[in-house]
Structures are given as structure tokens and as C-alpha cells.
Amino acid sequence: MKLLRNAAIAVTLSTTALAGCQGPSEVLYQGYVVDQETLALAPVGSSREQVLLSLGTPSSTATFDNEVFYYISQKRKRAAAFLKPKIVEQSVLAVYFDKDGNVxxxxHYTLQDGKVFDMISRVTPTGGAEVTFLGQLLRGGANPGGMIKNVLGTD
Structure with a gap:
């Protein structure tokens, strides 16, 4: 009976501690949110300069055949400050120009229309091979040449 009571107390304390860690979720907004009033300032047929004046600098551009301006906004949520945020909403406004530079x-594309557009990558690629701690030990640490010299007695 005492063991059952101690187990119930342990479960209650664990549940309370985990609930306290959860906290409110954090919502992060990133990018340019275009409202209808601003969008009305750059209708079809307007010039590239008018689009830049009314909507501002685009998040990204494409210049394949004709130029395209992309205005991208994302809404991300994370349950705790140390967790990676997840994209819950995405909006991409694409402004397509003809050969004369007019709209x-x-x-207008959303997250359901395609792939997630990564505005900022938080991963920096590194050059060379990635070696684990054990691999470094087997190779002789940071200075494998010095290790070989010590083993051969040439140091």
C-alpha cells in the first residue's frame, strides 16, 4: 500500500513538473505581410517602379524569362524557447512582369500550394569531413602527425 502511494505521489510530481515546463507557445512572424489596401496600389498593368514604391523591396526575385518579385511571410510557432520553431502559415505574393516591365x-500562394520557402537557413555548411570524437581519438587527436612521431620515438 505504501509503495502504491509513493508511486502515485511520484507520478503527480512528475506530471506537475512537466506541465510547468510547457508554458505558453511562442509565435514568430517573419517577412512582409501584404494587406489589401497596399496591394491595390500595384494593380495589373502598373510599372515595376510603382510596385517597388507601394510594396517595397521584394523578399526574393527571379529573372528567368521575365522578372518576378516574391513577397514572402511566414508564421512560426514553438512550444518552448529552446525548441526549433515550426512553420504553421506561409504566404507568398508573386508579382509577374511582362517584357515591358509592367505587372x-x-x-498568391500558401503553404498548402507547395514547398516551404526557407528565408533564413540556420545551418552553416562546413568544408571537409565531419569527424566524431572517437574518430579523432583513433586518428590521433588534433595533431595526428605528432602522435605518430611520439609512437615512433622521433620526437
Whole structure:
């Protein structure tokens, strides 16, 4: 009976401690949110300069055949400050220009329309091979040449 009571107390304390760690989720907004009033200032047929004046500098551009401006915004949530945020909403406004530099059409895409657009990558690629701690030990640490010299007695 005493063991059952101690187990119930332990479960209650653990549940309370884990609930305290959860806290409120954090919402992060990133990018340029275009409202309808601002979008009305750059209708189909307007010039590239008018789009830049009304909507501002685009998040990204594409210059394949005709130029395209992309205005991208994302909403991310994370349950705790140390967790990686997850994208819950994404909006991409694409402004397509014709060969004369006038707005040909506007496209509005959401997260359901395609792939997540990574505005900021938080991973920096490194050059060379990635070696684990055990691999470094087997190779002789940071100075494998010095290790070989010590083993051979040439130091």
C-alpha cells in the first residue's frame, strides 16, 4: 500500500513538473505581410517602379524569362524557447512582369500550394569531413602527425 502511494505521489510530481515546463507557445512572424489596401496600389498593368514604391523591396526575385518579385511571410510557432520553431502559415505574393516591365499578373500562394520557402537557413555548411570524437581519438587527436612521431620515438 505504501509503495502504491509513493508511486502515485511520484507520478503527480512528475506530471506537475512537466506541465510547468510547457508554458505558453511562442509565435514568430517573419517577412512582409501584404494587406489589401497596399496591394491595390500595384494593380495589373502598373510599372515595376510603382510596385517597388507601394510594396517595397521584394523578399526574393527571379529573372528567368521575365522578372518576378516574391513577397514572402511566414508564421512560426514553438512550444518552448529552446525548441526549433515550426512553420504553421506561409504566404507568398508573386508579382509577374511582362517584357515591358509592367505587372502581367499577381499570384498568391500558401503553404498548402507547395514547398516551404526557407528565408533564413540556420545551418552553416562546413568544408571537409565531419569527424566524431572517437574518430579523432583513433586518428590521433588534433595533431595526428605528432602522435605518430611520439609512437615512433622521433620526437
Amino acid at each position: 502581367e499578373r499577381l499570384g
